[in-house]
Amino acid sequence: MKIEHNSHSEFYRSPFGAVTCGSTVKLRIGIADGGLPDYVRVHYNLKDEKYFINMSYLLQVGEYCVYEAELSIPNRTGLLWYYFEISNRAGRTYYANNEKQLGGIGQIYPQLPVIPYQITIYDSSYTTPDWFKNSVVYQIFPDRFFNGNENGEHSGNRDDVIKRNWGDTPFYKAEQFGGEYKANDFFGGNLKGITKKLIYLAELGIGAIYLNPVFKAYSNHKYDTGNYMQIDESFGTYEDFCELCKKAEELDIKIILDGVFNHTGSNSIYFNKNGEYDSLGAYQSQSSPYYSWYNFKSYPDEYESWWGMKTLPSVNESSPEYQNYIIKDENSVIKHWLKSGAGGWRLDVADELPGFFIKELRKAAKSVDKDAVIIGEVWEDASNKESYGEQREYFLGEELDSVMNYPLRNALVNLAKKNINAEEFNQRIMSLKENYPYPAYYSLLNLLSSHDIERIITAVSNAPATNNKDFMAQYRLDEEQYRLAVKKVKQIVMMLMLMPGVPCVYYGDEIGMYGYRDPFCRGCYTWDRTDEDLRLWYKMSIALRKSSPAFVEGEFEAVYKVNYGYAFIRYLNSDKHIVCANFSENTEWFRLDLARFGIHEINDEIYESTYTSEDGIYYIEMPPNEIKVFKGFN
Numbered sequence: 001m002k003i004e005h006n007s008h009s010e011f012y013r014s015p016f017g018a019v020t021c022g023s024t025v026k027l028r029i030g031i032a033d034g035g036l037p038d039y040v041r042v043h044y045n046l047k048d049e050k051y052f053i054n055m056s057y058l059l060q061v062g063e064y065c066v067y068e069a070e071l072s073i074p075n076r077t078g079l080l081w082y083y084f085e086i087s088n089r090a091g092r093t094y095y096a097n098n099e100k101q102l103g104g105i106g107q108i109y110p111q112l113p114v115i116p117y118q119i120t121i122y123d124s125s126y127t128t129p130d131w132f133k134n135s136v137v138y139q140i141f142p143d144r145f146f147n148g149n150e151n152g153e154h155s156g157n158r159d160d161v162i163k164r165n166w167g168d169t170p171f172y173k174a175e176q177f178g179g180e181y182k183a184n185d186f187f188g189g190n191l192k193g194i195t196k197k198l199i200y201l202a203e204l205g206i207g208a209i210y211l212n213p214v215f216k217a218y219s220n221h222k223y224d225t226g227n228y229m230q231i232d233e234s235f236g237t238y239e240d241f242c243e244l245c246k247k248a249e250e251l252d253i254k255i256i257l258d259g260v261f262n263h264t265g266s267n268s269i270y271f272n273k274n275g276e277y278d279s280l281g282a283y284q285s286q287s288s289p290y291y292s293w294y295n296f297k298s299y300p301d302e303y304e305s306w307w308g309m310k311t312l313p314s315v316n317e318s319s320p321e322y323q324n325y326i327i328k329d330e331n332s333v334i335k336h337w338l339k340s341g342a343g344g345w346r347l348d349v350a351d352e353l354p355g356f357f358i359k360e361l362r363k364a365a366k367s368v369d370k371d372a373v374i375i376g377e378v379w380e381d382a383s384n385k386e387s388y389g390e391q392r393e394y395f396l397g398e399e400l401d402s403v404m405n406y407p408l409r410n411a412l413v414n415l416a417k418k419n420i421n422a423e424e425f426n427q428r429i430m431s432l433k434e435n436y437p438y439p440a441y442y443s444l445l446n447l448l449s450s451h452d453i454e455r456i457i458t459a460v461s462n463a464p465a466t467n468n469k470d471f472m473a474q475y476r477l478d479e480e481q482y483r484l485a486v487k488k489v490k491q492i493v494m495m496l497m498l499m500p501g502v503p504c505v506y507y508g509d510e511i512g513m514y515g516y517r518d519p520f521c522r523g524c525y526t527w528d529r530t531d532e533d534l535r536l537w538y539k540m541s542i543a544l545r546k547s548s549p550a551f552v553e554g555e556f557e558a559v560y561k562v563n564y565g566y567a568f569i570r571y572l573n574s575d576k577h578i579v580c581a582n583f584s585e586n587t588e589w590f591r592l593d594l595a596r597f598g599i600h601e602i603n604d605e606i607y608e609s610t611y612t613s614e615d616g617i618y619y620i621e622m623p624p625n626e627i628k629v630f631k632g633f634n
Contacts, residue, residue, distance in 0.1 A: 001031065001032070001033050001034035001086070001088075001090075001093060001108075002030075002031070002032040002033050002034075002063070002064070003029065003030065003031055003032075003034075003084070003086065003093070003095045003108055004029070004030040004064065004105070005027075005028070005029045005030070005084060005095060005105075005106055005117075006104055006105050006106075007097075007103045007104060007106075007117050007434060008103060008104040008430045008434060011028065012027070012028045012029070012030075013025065013026070013027055013028070014026045016433075016434065017120075017433060017434045017435070017436075017438070018119070018120035018121070018122055018383075018434075018435065018436060018437040018438070019073055019119060019120070019121060019122075020073075020121070020122060020123070020124040021073065021074070021075045021076060021077060021121055021122070021123060021124060022073060022074075022075040022124075023073045024070055024071065024072055024073065025070070025071045025073060025119060026068065026069075026070050026071075027042055027055075027068070027069050027070075027071060027082070028058065028066050028067065028068045029042075029055065029066070029067050029084050029095065030061060030064030030065065030066050030067075031064060031065050031066075031067065031086060032063040032064045032065065033063070034086065034088050034090075034093075035088050035089060036088070037086050037087060037088045038087040038088060038089075039054055039055075039085075039086075039087050040054070040055040040067040040084065040085070040086050040087075041053065041054055041055060041084065041085045041086075041087075042055055042069050042071070042082055042083070042084055042085075043082060043083055043084070043085060044071060044080055044081060044082035044083075045080070045081055045082075046074055046076075046078050046079070046080045046081075046121075047078055052085070053069045053070075053071070054069070055067035055068060055069040055084075056068055056069065073119075073121055074121070076121070077121050077122055077123055077393065077396035077397060078121055078393075078396070079118055079119070079120060079121070079383075079384060079391070080118070080119040080120075080121055081116035081117065081118060081119075082116055082117050082119065083095065083096035083097075083114045083116045083117065084096065092111075093108060093109075093110065094108070094109040094110070094111070094112060094114050095107070095108055095109070095114075096109060096114035096115050096116050096117060097114075097115040097116055097117045097118075098115070099115065100427070101115055101431075102427040102428060102430070102431040103117060103118070103427075103430065103431050103434045103435070104427055104430060104431075118383070118384060118434075118435055120383050120395070120396075120435055120436070120437060121396070122395060122396045122397050122437040122439075123396060123397030123398070125397060126395075126396070126397030126437060126439050126440075127439055128373070128401040128402065128439040128440060128442070128443040129344075129371040129372070129373050129401060129443075130371075131207070131254065131343075131371060132208065132254075132344070132371075132373045132401065132402070132443055132502060133442050133443050133502060133552055133553065134207065134546075134552055135206075135207030135208040135254070135502055136205055136206055136207055136208075136497070136502070136503045136504075136505065136542050136545065136546075137206070137207070137208045137209070137210050137256070137445065137502055137503065137504040137505070138201055138204070138206040138208070138209050138210070138504070138505050138507065139209075139210045139211075139212070139447070139450065139451070139504055139505070139506045139507060140194060140209055140210070140211055140212065140507045141189075141212045141221075141451050141507065141522050142189050142190065142191065142194065142211060142212060142214055142222075142235050143186055143187055143188070143189040143190075143220045143234065143235075144187055144189050144507070144522055144523060144524045144525060145189045145193055145194060145197070145507050145525050146189055146190075146193030146194065146196065146197050146525060146527070147166070147187075147188040147189055147190060147192075147193050148190055148191070148192025148193035148194070148195060148196045149188075149190065149192060149193075152188070153188070154186060154188045154234065155188070155190045155192075155233060155234055155235060155236050156232070156233030156234045157233070158233065158234060160184065160218075161184045161185070161186045161220075161234070162177070162184055162185040162186065163186055163188070164185050164186065164187050165187075166187055166188065166524050167523075167524050167526065168187075168524075169473050169520070169523070170185060170187075170519040170520065170522055170523060171183075171185045171519070172469045172472075172473060172519050172520070173469060173470075182218075182219070183219040183220050183221055183519075184218065184219060184220060185220060186220050186234055187220075187524050189235075189524070189525075190234065190235045190236050190240070191214070191231070191235050191236040191240040191241055191243075191244050192236055192240055194209070194211075194244055195240070195243060195244045195247050195248075198244075198247055198248055198251055198253065199251070201251075201253065202251040202252075202253060203539075204505075204510065204535075204538065204539055204542060205539060205542030205543055205545075205546060206253060206505070206542075207252060207253060207254065208253060208254040208255075208256055208343065209248065209253060209254070209255050209256065210256040210258070210346055210375075210445075210504065211255065211256065211257060211258060212258050212451055213225065213257075213258045213260055213348075214231055214232060214235050214241070214257065214258075215227060215228050215229075215230060215231065215232060216230040216231070216232045216233070217232060217265055217268075218265060218267045219265075220234075221451070221522075222258075222260075223260050223312075223348065224263075224264070224265030224266075224267070224268075224311055224312055225260050225263075225264045225265055225268060226264075226265050226267060226268040226269060226277070227268065227269045227277075228325075228326070228333040229333065229336065238340070241340065241341070242340055242341055244341075245340065245341025245342065246341060249341070254342075254343030254344065254373075255341065255342050255343055256342065256343055256344045256345065256346055256373065256375065257337055257342045257344070257345055257346070258345075258346050258348060259333075259334070259345045259346065259347050259348060260348040260349075261315070261317070261326055261347065261348070261353060261357070261361075262306060262314060262315065262317075262348065262349050262352045262353055263305065263306040263312045263313060263314045263315055264293075264312070264313060264315060265311060265312065266283070266305075266310060266311045266312070266313055267311070268281070269281070270282060270290040270293060271283050271290070271294065271313050272284055282294045282296075282300075282313075283300050284300075286299065289321065290321075292316065292319040292320075292321050292322065293315050293316055293319050293321065293322045294313050294314070294315060294316060295314060295316050306349075306352075317353060317354050317356075317357040318354070323357070323360065326361070327357075327360050327361050327364045328360070328364060332364060334361055334364045334365050334368075335364060335365075335367075335368050338365060338368040338369050338372055339368060342372075343369070343371075343372060343373065344365070344372045344373030344374060344375065344401075345361075345365065345372070345373075345374055345375070346375040346376075346377065346404075347361075347374065347375065347376045347377060347400075348377055349377055350376030350377050350378055350394070350400070350403070351376075351377075351378055351385060351387040351388075351392065352387065352388070354390070355390060355392065355393055355399065358374075358376075358394075358399045358400065359398045359399055361374070362374055362398060362399055362400075373401050373402065373443075374399070374400050374401045374402070375400065375401065375402040375403065375404065375445055376394060376399075376400045376402070376403045376404075377403070377404055378392075378394065378403040378404065378406075379404070379406045380406070380407065381407060381431070381432065381435060382394045382395060382400070382403040382436075382440075383395055383435035383436055384435065394440075395436060395437050395440040396437075397437075400440070401439075401440065401443050402440065402443040402444055402445050402502065403440075403444065403445065404445050404447055404450070404504075405432075405444040405445055405446045405447065405501060406447070407428065407432060408428075408429065408432065408444070408446055408496075408499070408501070409446070409447055409448055411425050411428040411429060412425075412448070412492045412495065412496065413448075413456075413459050413460060413492075415564065415566065415583055416460045416488045416491065416492055416583055417460060418564055418583060418584075421561075421563055421564060422560075422561035422562060422563060422564055422565055422566040423561050423562075425561070425566060426558045426561045426566065429499075429558075430558075432444075433500070433556065441500055441501070442500055442501065442552070442553055443501070443502060444500070444501035444502065445501070445502055445504050446496050446499065446501040446502060446503050446504060447504040447506065448489075448492060448493070448496060448504075448505075448506065448509065449506035449509050449521060450506055450521075451506075451518065451521060451522055452517070452518060452521075453517055453521065454515065454516045454517045454520075454521055455506065455508075455509060455513060455514045455515050455521050456489055456492065456506075456509055457477070457482070457485045457486065457489055457509070457512065457513070457514035458477070458485075458514045458515055458516055460485050460488040460489060460492070461477055461481050461482070461484070461485035461514070462481060462484075463475060463477065463481070463516070466516075472515075472516035472517075472520050473520065475516070477514060482512070482514075484625075485514075486512065486531070486534055487625040488583070488625055489509075489534070490534070490537050490627065491581045491583065491625060491626070491627040493537065493538060493541050494537075494541045494544075494579070494581075494627050494629065495579060495581055495627070496541075497541040497542060497544065497545040497551070498541075498544065498545055498551050498570060498577070498579050498629065499556065499568070499570075500556050500570075503542070503545065505538065506521075507525055508523070508525045508526065509538075510534060510535045510538040510539075511525075511526065511529075511530035511531050511532075511534065511535050512530065512531030512534050513525070513526060540606075544605060544629065548570075548572075548575055548577060549572055549575065550570045550571055550572040550575040550576065550577055551570055551577065553572060554570040554571050554572035554575070554577075555569075555570065555571050555572070556568060556569075556570055557569050559578065559592055559593065559594065560580065560590050560591065560592055562588075562590075563584060563588070564582065564583040564584040565580070565581070565582045565583070565584060565588045565590055565622060566580075566581050566583075567579060567580040567581070567590055567592060569594070569597065569632075571597065571632075574634065576597060576599060576631070576632035576633075577605070577629060577630065577631055577632065578592065578594070578599075578602060578629070578630045578632055579627070579628075579629050579630075580592075580620055580622055580627065580628045580629075580630070581622075581626075581627045582622035582623065582624060582625065582626050582627075583625065584624060584625075585624050585625075586624060587621065587622065587623050587624060588622045589619050589620065589621055589622070590618075590619070590620040590622050591617065591618070591619055592617070592618040592619075592620060593616065593617055594613075594616045594617075594618060594632060595615060595616025595617065596616075597616070597632065598616070598634045599616055599632035599633065599634065600612060600613060600614065600616060600633065600634060601613075601632070601633040602618060602630035602631065602632050602633070603630060603631045603633070604628055604629070604630055605629045605630060605631050606628060606629055607628065611630075
């Protein structure tokens with residue numbers, strides 16, 4: 001027996017993708033070589049409620065008999081899971097999602113259990129900020145971007161840090177810090193430095209800056225928060241922050257802050273384990289106003305901490321006192337910094353924050369600024385993420401606007417390295433499109449590098465995979481390695497800019513910086529050594545994205561996916577663009593069937609050549625590691 005259901009095809013599932021509460025979804029399945037079935041059913045469940053519907057014969061398509069059913073979507077948010085059951089004289093057969101759980105074409109199962117298909121049901125009132133969808137974001141690790149002090153001295157007067165020379169390799173082992181890994185080597189980047197480089201970023205085409213944490217903390221990375229209400233003296237002052245926001249706003253650039261609300265530093269005004277703060281910390285006394293923030297197993301030395309790191313005590317997000325301080329008070333952390341000029345928040349380890357906490361945080365942020373953006377750090381498909389026994393509800397309408405789109409990044413890197421082919425790449429991309437509500441899908445933070453992973457040039461090069469940090473610290477790409485890696489990066493960057501979602505550039509990627517993961521991806525910006533050709537490519541790619549609303553909110557569909565060649569179309573009304581990328585080492589001819597889009601002429605938007613076709617079929621010569629972008633005309 002042959003069976004087919006393709007959740008990525010509107011013939012088999014309409015409408016495509018996520019749906020709103022109370023809507024209707026039409027499902028179809030094709031069956032061949034099985035004789036007349038006793039019944040064809042679709043089984044579905046939402047949370048613990050299970051249902052099935054008998055499907056009706058609809059029509060014959062080739063050798064397939066097509067059956068159809070309509071699902072009335074409940075008037076509540078959640079994930080609906082479905083699969084098919086076919087009964088005939090041979091017994092029962094099941095059809096459901098494929099083993100990769102990517103949607104699209106499924107597979108036959110001889111018996112239960114099966115891997116079901118997913119339908120995301122979200123609130124029809126769910127919206128995400130338009131300004132964010134129209135932006136290109138630039139991520140900055142503040143200590144390593146630029147020192148804005150005229151004398152070049154470090155800001156603040158801390159004597160407990162190691163002051164490093166700009167451009168040196170970040171320390172990475174305990175002996176470099178005196179025997180204990182402290183992450184207290186500083187290079188002098190600060191808020192004034194970012195303010196001074198705003199013109200540079202505006203000219204690049206940047207519309208938002210995502211800052212790694214800037215609040216007072218001991219370490220250079222600041223994920224060990226010491227005081228949520230104070231700018232770290234190494235980065236400047238509250239006035240410096242306000243000036244940054246003010247100058248950025250004048251250039252139509254928003255500032256997005258990094259909020260670390262799952263844990264604090266043990267060396268903080270709240271915990272005060274080291275006694276360095278003029279406060280009564282939770283570690284010092286059970287009478288501390290912050291005592292309820294933490295979960296002590298045996299007071300005071302045994303307490304819950306982030307991944308067992310005793311310098312990062314976990315907080316109790318259920319504590320009313322903690323919620324008031326971070327979220328609910330009139331001058332809460334969330335509200336204070338939005339009122340001070342920030343345009344939104346990125347939530348560190350969002351999957352370790354309870355859903356109720358994120359829901360309250362969203363309400364508080366939107367009460368100050370309805371266009372404030374809320375981004376979560378989630379590494380997987382955020383639509384069906386489970387953590388700590390909780391089915392997450394990030395994108396059902398009450399929590400996040402966006403997440404860091406690591407699945408896209410991983411797919412792009414694997415395609416560039418030919419670890420996957422174009423067909424699997426498309427499956428991965430379509431799975432995201434299928435599972436994410438459109439407001440979230442067009443707001444995904446699409447990144448290639450970050451402070452947590454290797455830089456993109458290293459990722460796509462043939463740099464050896466290793467866990468040896470001594471090797472990582474010393475390794476340099478030679479000229480040939482660098483040249484080939486940059487060719488791939490140019491392809492990926494252009495694709496990133498023109499695919500659905502909000503592109504994010506990690507500081508220095510645009511000038512050719514490379515390096516393994518933390519801390520080598522956190523090197524100092526090499527202002528005296530830049531790859532100007534690569535920077536201009538980034539600038540051109542950003543400008544191309546901003547040239548058409550089709551790249552921001554238009555439809556997305558693959559039009560070619562053969563071997564390591566991939567092409568997609570973005571279109572909005574009559575505005576149509578086709579992007580072709582060849583990651584093969586050989587010249588390939590792409591056959592583009594654009595007839596159903598009514599396209600009879602395409603103009604190369606980079607190299608200024610024109611192709612015409614009466615039947616809408618185009619044959620495009622694609623050299624190795626090349627990308628081309630065409631504008632289509634009817």
